[in-house]
Amino acid sequence: MSSTTPAAVDPNRTRNRIFVALGAAVIVATYLYLILAQPTELAEGGLGTSALIALAGYLIGAALIAVGAIHRLPTATLSLIPIAIVINIAVGQLAATLGLPVYLDSIGTVLVGVLAGPAAGAVTGALTNVIWGLTIGPIALPFAVTAVVIGVLAGYAARLGMFRRFYLAPVAGFVTGIVAALVSAPIAAFIFGGATSGGTGALVAAFQAFGNSLLASTTLQGLLSDPLDKTITFTVVVLILFALPGRLRSRFPFVRQYNVFGKVTPVAPAEPAAPKA
Amino acid sequence: MTTTTLYLERTSALHRLNPVTKLVALLSIILAVFAVPHWWIPIGIVVVVIVPAAVLGRVGGRLLRLFLILLLPLLVVLFIIQGLFYPDGSTVLWEWGLAQLTTEGLLFALTIGSRLTALVLGSLVFVLTTDPARLMSALTQVGMSPKIAYVISASLQIIPAFQARAQSILLAQQARGLAIVGSPLKRARALLPLLGPLILGMITDVDERSTAMEARAFGATPKPTSLIVVPDPLGERIARWVLFLSAIAVVVLVVVGVIA
Numbered sequence: 439m440s441s442t443t444p445a446a447v448d449p450n451r452t453r454n455r456i457f458v459a460l461g462a463a464v465i466v467a468t469y470l471y472l473i474l475a476q477p478t479e480l481a482e483g484g485l486g487t488s489a490l491i492a493l494a495g496y497l498i499g500a501a502l503i504a505v506g507a508i509h510r511l512p513t514a515t516l517s518l519i520p521i522a523i524v525i526n527i528a529v530g531q532l533a534a535t536l537g538l539p540v541y542l543d544s545i546g547t548v549l550v551g552v553l554a555g556p557a558a559g560a561v562t563g564a565l566t567n568v569i570w571g572l573t574i575g576p577i578a579l580p581f582a583v584t585a586v587v588i589g590v591l592a593g594y595a596a597r598l599g600m601f602r603r604f605y606l607a608p609v610a611g612f613v614t615g616i617v618a619a620l621v622s623a624p625i626a627a628f629i630f631g632g633a634t635s636g637g638t639g640a641l642v643a644a645f646q647a648f649g650n651s652l653l654a655s656t657t658l659q660g661l662l663s664d665p666l667d668k669t670i671t672f673t674v675v676v677l678i679l680f681a682l683p684g685r686l687r688s689r690f691p692f693v694r695q696y697n698v699f700g701k702v703t704p705v706a707p708a709e710p711a712a713p714k715a
Numbered sequence: 716m717t718t719t720t721l722y723l724e725r726t727s728a729l730h731r732l733n734p735v736t737k738l739v740a741l742l743s744i745i746l747a748v749f750a751v752p753h754w755w756i757p758i759g760i761v762v763v764v765i766v767p768a769a770v771l772g773r774v775g776g777r778l779l780r781l782f783l784i785l786l787l788p789l790l791v792v793l794f795i796i797q798g799l800f801y802p803d804g805s806t807v808l809w810e811w812g813l814a815q816l817t818t819e820g821l822l823f824a825l826t827i828g829s830r831l832t833a834l835v836l837g838s839l840v841f842v843l844t845t846d847p848a849r850l851m852s853a854l855t856q857v858g859m860s861p862k863i864a865y866v867i868s869a870s871l872q873i874i875p876a877f878q879a880r881a882q883s884i885l886l887a888q889q890a891r892g893l894a895i896v897g898s899p900l901k902r903a904r905a906l907l908p909l910l911g912p913l914i915l916g917m918i919t920d921v922d923e924r925s926t927a928m929e930a931r932a933f934g935a936t937p938k939p940t941s942l943i944v945v946p947d948p949l950g951e952r953i954a955r956w957v958l959f960l961s962a963i964a965v966v967v968l969v970v971v972g973v974i975a
Contacts, residue, residue, distance in 0.1 A: 487970065489830065490749040508862050513933055514925040516862060520869035521917040524877045529910065538903055549914070565863070569870045572720045572847055575785045576838035629834075631827035633793035646800040647814070677907060678914050686918055 450509060457506025458557075461499045465583055465621075468495030472624040473653065489628040496583040496625065503586055504564035507557035512691070515554040519562050522546030526566045527573070539637075540667040544588050548611075548675045551592030552601055555692040559589025580629050584622040588614055588668070595672075596692075602700030604676050611672025612665045619660030626656040638663065719874045721781075721842045729772035729840075733947050734850040735857055739955040741841045743962035748833045750966045754822070757829035765836050772844040778836065786835050790828050797824035847871055853945040861939055877917075884912050 472488055508516075523546060530543030547566060551559025563585030571579045595601070595610035626634050632642035632652060638659050645655035679687060679699070687693055729737070744764065748757045769778045801820025809816040851864040888908050889895065895905045 487750070489827075490746070490966070493749055494746070505860065505863070508860055508866075511862070513929050514921065516866060516934075517869075517925040517928060518918070518921045519866050520873050521877075521921065523866070523870040524873050525910075525914065525917070527874070528877060528881060529906075532906070542906075545910070561866070565866050565870070568867060571838065572722075572842055572867075572871065573874070575721070575781060576835060576842060577785055577789070579838065580834075629827070630789065630831065631793045631824060632796050633789050635789075635792070639792035639796050643796040643800045646796065646802050649802065651802055674907065674910065678911055681911050682915060682918070686915075689922065 454506040454509045457502045461502030461504075461506060463499075464495055464502065465499035465587075468492065468499060469621060469624065471495075472628070488624070492624045492628045493580055496580065500564050500583040500586045503560050503590075508561045510557055511554070511561065514690070515550075515558045518550060518554060519558065519565065522550040522562045523566045523569050525549065526562075527570060531574075540663070540670055542667065542671060542674075544585060544668070545671055545674055547585055547589045548592040548671055549678070551589045552596040552675060552679065552698060553687070553690045553693060554593075555597070556590040556593025558692075559591075559593040560586045561589070563587075563589035580625050581622055584618050584625070587621050588618055591617060592672070592675075593692075596698045597696045599697075599700070601676055601679065601698050604673075604680060607672045607676035608669045611669040614672070615665030615668030616661065618668060619664035620657065622664070623653060623657040623660050626660065627653045632656050632659075719871055720847055721777075721839070722846055723774050723777060723843050724846070725773045725844070727772045727844070729768060729844045730846075733945055733951050734845045734853040735947070736951045736955050737841050737845060738850075738854075740958050741837050743958040744837050745834055746962040747965045748830050750969045752826070752969070754825040754829040757833035761829075761833050761836055765833065765840055769836075769840045769843070772840065774840065774843040777843060778839055781839055782836065785839075786832060789831065793828050793831070794821070794824045797821075797827070849943060849945055852941050852943040853947070855941060856945060856947065862934065865933070877913075880916065881909065881913055884909055 468491060472492055475488070511519075525546035526543055529545050530541060533540060533542035544563070544566075547559055547563045550562040564582050567579050567582035567585055591614040592610075595607075595614070598610075600606045600610035626632060626638075626642075632646070632655060633639045641659040641662065642652075642655045645658050646652065650658065684699075687699060693699065744760055748760060766775070766778075769775045798820045799814040799816055801815075801817055801823055803819060806818040807815050808818060848868065851868055855861055855864050885895075888905075893905055893908055895902060
């Protein structure tokens with residue numbers, strides 16, 4: 439992930455790379471273990487160690503990626519992250535109070551991923567859940583890994599040019615939603631028993647009533663709600679970013695380096711300053 | 716910071732403890748609770764450790780209120796889903812259409828529910844009795860990156876300013892005829908005229924903020940001097956290791972099969 443311009447002198451560069459790689463490996467290993475080992479354990483009538491592995495593996499993986507990634511971020515990106523975290527929390531709460539059927543709690547994470555790259559997106563996702571735990575309640579903390587995955591995927595989608603056309607961004611959102619649903623299904627199953635909220639709980643109950651296992655039911659429930667939510671999130675983000683003046687967007691080195699928005703943006707702001715949108 | 720976070724300012728022994736010690740204790744409890752496959756262990760820890768800690772920290776009332784708001788609805792949903800629709804239930808107690816009340820389902824709900832209760836209540840006691848600023852200082856002292864401390868502290872401080880700005884944008888757009896009542900689709904459409912100016916303003920601020928930070932050599936010193944020095948007595952450092960190692964021991968015993 440050489441996505442953001444690293445600091446000139448970074449003595450811990452190798453260490454941080456190892457952290458990120460190790461974190462990613464732990465997350466993948468946790469997911470694979472949980473889906474492969476689960477059928478035999480549930481047949482024995484218990485949870486076995488799957489709850490512990492889901493919680494510990496995902497939290498350690500997310501923490502390793504966040505710690506390894508934060509060191510490569512320049513100060514301009516670091517000062518963007520708190521704002522993105524507050525956007526996540528504020529819009530998430532707004533969507534809940536407006537009674538919308540989607541979460542919309544990752545707009546800031548996707549925004550940072552697109553403007554500053556996968557590493558910045560990962561840090562934003564992980565720390566959003568920490569702030570969420572400190573301010574509203576620690577219920578969502580086990581889902582930190584999902585937020586990390588969303589931030590990383592948003593960054594890579596931007597690198598691949600999915601934000602150059604406004605109709606490509608929803609596609610990237612849909613794919614991100616599928617991955618997010620797969621990653622979060624074991625958490626919903628083994629830590630929450632399918633009961634993450636009333637509405638989703640009813641869906642899980644319905645899938646179980648038709649003979650699906652717990653993990654299959656939470657996966658199906660996630661696949662019903664997450665792709666829709668992420669498609670809307672990515673669409674909102676692309677609309678906001680297209681409304682931003684190009685001068686603001688091209689301030690971010692990641693945007694210039696990978697030509698995220700397609701138009702050839704001058705490195706130095708050649709156009710006369712236009713302070714209002 | 717005190718208004719936006721759950722932290723309650725009180726004077727108690729629990730508040731005076733080094734936050735790192737409390738964090739290690741919390742992680743050890745969570746590790747043990749999720750390792751042992753018996754529902755009465757988490758319940759026992761809640762009754763013997765977590766609730767007395769909340770009373771000692773003088774946050775019992777708030778803990779009860781948060782339990783009723785945050786956790787109780789989840790537990791009710793959990794018992795409905797798993798009690799009635801557990802896929803591998805064989806001992807049927809009561810049946811109604813597709814719903815089957817099974818002993819296995821209830822036991823499964825009890826295991827998950829007791830663990831979830833210990834996890835959430837334990838974290839809540841930690842958050843209620845730990846000042847975020849003190850937590851960040853203590854974690855930086857034991858080696859956490861000051862960058863993480865900055866992002867978390869800054870986020871907590873931005874929340875009130877952000878809410879005020881969102882409110883004024885909402886009023887300005889309503890004055891221009893933005894409707895925020897009606898069908899969900901209508902309300903969703905109201906989101907964009909609110910978010911656009913909000914995010915634009917925030918991104919403009921970023922530039923000023925990062926220039927100010929760089930002018931003050933943010934991130935130049937790997938180990939900056941801390942304004943708040945959190946005392947870390949030897950006793951607490953030993954207690955941390957004892958707690959952590961006993962939790963690891965419990966996990967090893969479960970994996971090996973001594974505790975089943």
